[in-house]
Amino acid sequence: QTVxxxxxSLTVSPGGTVTxxxxxxxxAVTSDFYPNWLQQKPGQVPRALIYSTSNKHSWTPARFxxxxxxxxxxLTVSGVQPEDEAxxxxxxxxxxxxxxxxxxxxxxxVL
Amino acid sequence: EVQLVESGGGLVKxxxxxxxxxxxSGFTFSNAWMNWVRQAPGKGxxxxxxxxxxxxxxATEYTAPVKGRFTISRDDSKDTLYLQMNxxxxxxxxxxxxxxxxxxxxxxxxxLVTVSS
Numbered sequence: 001q002t003v004x005x006x007x008x009s010l011t012v013s014p015g016g017t018v019t020x021x022x023x024x025x026x027x028a029v030t031s032d033f034y035p036n037w038l039q040q041k042p043g044q045v046p047r048a049l050i051y052s053t054s055n056k057h058s059w060t061p062a063r064f065x066x067x068x069x070x071x072x073x074x075l076t077v078s079g080v081q082p083e084d085e086a087x088x089x090x091x092x093x094x095x096x097x098x099x100x101x102x103x104x105x106x107x108x109x110v111l
Numbered sequence: 112e113v114q115l116v117e118s119g120g121g122l123v124k125x126x127x128x129x130x131x132x133x134x135x136s137g138f139t140f141s142n143a144w145m146n147w148v149r150q151a152p153g154k155g156x157x158x159x160x161x162x163x164x165x166x167x168x169x170a171t172e173y174t175a176p177v178k179g180r181f182t183i184s185r186d187d188s189k190d191t192l193y194l195q196m197n198x199x200x201x202x203x204x205x206x207x208x209x210x211x212x213x214x215x216x217x218x219x220x221x222x223l224v225t226v227s228s
Binding site for chain 1: 146155156158161173174208213214217218219221
């Protein structure tokens with residue numbers, strides 16, 4: 001069974017920068033995995049932030065950016081705001097069948 | 112405005128069946144690949160499966176834990192997506208969401224399925 005791994009938790013100061021990563025047990029993540037990033041706050045429905053590695057939705061704040069970094073997908077938040085405190089999930093599509101696998105999630109604390 | 116409304120959830124005994132529906136509006140449903148995603152209480156997100164558009168042969172894919180038990184279908188005349196769940200297990204207890212395309216752009220409020228004796 002494919003496993004997609006994220007940092008369990010990260011802490012960042014307001015105004016700081018934080019980078020979350022997303023690794024696949026199958027090997028290096030490339031754009032073929034169509035990396036997505038979603039944000040979920042407690043009690044809320046998930047909200048899509050980034051798709052296809054680095055593309056933003058119309059509602060995605062400019063401080064969020066996606067990339068590939070050292071064989072992983074990455075989400076960078078620059079100029080972190082208190083409202084960015086949330087759980088973040090990546091989603092990778094694997095293989096020719098493009099089966100989706102969510103990451104384990106990263107809890108970001110703004111302190 | 113895109114709207115996704117899931118329904119059909121409830122309490123079911125292990126081994127039972129349930130069918131979820133997802134009524135979509137605000138986009139061209141027939142062109143969209145549609146996904147089901149679930150979230151068990153206090154746990155992370157799990158991609159359940161996807162159905163492609165009829166234009167792409169309506170192919171389906173599933174995550175391993177539900178393969179052979181769950182079936183995704185669609186009725187483009189009603190802009191509705193379905194998830195037929197058979198042989199339900201306690202570990203299938205979750206909120207089930209439908210969401211379009213590979214970008215999972217839009218989400219409904221979900222439908223809670225509880226599998227318990």
